[in-house]
Amino acid sequence: MNLELSKIITLQSDQINSQLNLDSIKVAVVGIGRIGLPTAILFAKSGLTTIGVDINQNLVEKINHSIFPLDDEPGMKEIFNDVIKNKKLIATVDIKHALSQVNVVILSLPTPMTDNNIPDYSSLESVGKQIHDFLCPNSLVIVESTVEPGFIENILIPIIEGQDKKFEAGKSFSIGVCPETANPGEILKDFKTLPRLVGGINNKSSELISLIYSHVFSVDLIQMPNCKTANAVKLTTNVFRDVNIAFVNELALLFEKLGIDIFTVLDAAKRKYNFQVHYPGSGVGGPCLPVNSYQIINSALSNSLPIPKLISVSREINERMPIHTLQLLKDALDSIDKKIIKSTIGILGVSYKPNVKDIQLAPAEKIISELKSLECNIKIFDPYFISTDVFSIRTEQKIEDMISNSDAILILTAHQNFFSINPEIFNKLMKKPIVIDTRGIFDITELNRLKIIYRGIGRPY
């Protein structure tokens, strides 16, 4: 690393820009998964030498052998191949070596939660210790991971500074945040369009982050006064979504009993200019929304403040939807005097959301676990998980194999190609077809005409 760059946090804007244009700023992206790898690819594409760091040796080897692991991210593979070929991106498990080579460190580490819904920042904390040990002085750390307000200021900075005060934030290293907002399955599109939040421990770090991200991404940068405010915005947008989904889930439970089709209601409601439509379903999964709500709740708890009621109740409603799905299944089986215990249940879709290959916190997990406890024979078909082990069940190769001789079908994910399924297949391959539709895939009148026993979340029956 050249001498000038060894003081990157002291450089003026014009000096940073000239270094960026000379492609002489080197970057490490620590955590090269769903978010980190695309980020590393785009940094490398901009011309900056980028080192992807991960603890997953298998992932690192795949990347260094030009094997792109995110096959459900349109447009990303071509760019990946280019930056690997021109050696602008390499991957390693050796964080010590990587940190010795760079002046900018981006953290896109996982922030899951425990089984007790407590946010788990252990990856960030352990890498924080490695940054303390191996960071070059006067470098910049940028946290893209989604964390609760105050985590950077109160937890991560003290870890990096160390009890030995090896570093001092704002003096011998700088830190800020640029929370990731891209949506899995369309990350490249979002990288090109979504504005990004920037927050730093001081104006200089915000300015530095903005210069670097402007060089890599051609999107608006929204300057925040500090890290915690930037992280608060990120959580606000996602928790807004979690709460609004709970709202329509609650309406769905009521409308089922009132003989009202919530999808008809929502199609009309969204015609109103300020109604932002959300849809009911078998639950709210993924690494973002459920965790983000608990991050907000945890930030109140860790400051001995009252627990946010609406957010807590919304979580309860959303977490009850898998159970409601099973209640609809039991009701449909009862209507033909079939007991659920030891029945054969076909699951159509396990991804936590449409058109992605990802089962993190998927509603399917809870539903399948309950079905296992009822000694059901479970068959799964998901176009993103063909003949693979999901929740310790070997998924089917063809949809027909999942449907054949099942007592009931549970549709849990609204993958795009499910909307073109001809429902006559259920009559063809099942004795007394039952379809539990949690995502409004099918037209009720058509299934009734085909004499298929139908239950839909939020739909009359």
Ligand SMILES: NC(=O)c1ccc[n+]([C@@H]2O[C@H](COP(=O)([O-])OP(=O)(O)OC[C@H]3O[C@@H](n4cnc5c(N)ncnc54)[C@H](O)[C@@H]3O)[C@@H](O)[C@H]2O)c1
């Ligand atoms: N996936 C999304 O939809 C999404 C969207 C926006 C923001 N985010 C946020 O981005 C962050 C990363 O999420 P993700 O979906 O990319 O997670 P991921 O699990 O796909 O990737 C995380 C990567 O970090 C690696 N890792 C874990 N511990 C490590 C360590 N100590 N050192 C080095 N590497 C380590 C893992 O091996 C994995 O490859 C999270 O905070 C998440 O909330 C995710």
Ligand SMILES: CC(=O)N[C@@H]1[C@@H](OP(=O)(O)OP(=O)(O)OC[C@H]2O[C@@H](n3ccc(=O)[nH]c3=O)[C@H](O)[C@@H]2O)O[C@H](CO)[C@@H](O)[C@@H]1O
């Ligand atoms: C950067 C970031 O954090 N991006 C987020 C990411 O979120 P995500 O990947 O977690 O996906 P979501 O779409 O939020 O779905 C989560 C779960 O909620 C269920 N759901 C959804 C909508 C609905 O009306 N009814 C539902 O039941 C769905 O099935 C799934 O289980 O992308 C979204 C854009 O897709 C963004 O808006 C959102 O900020």
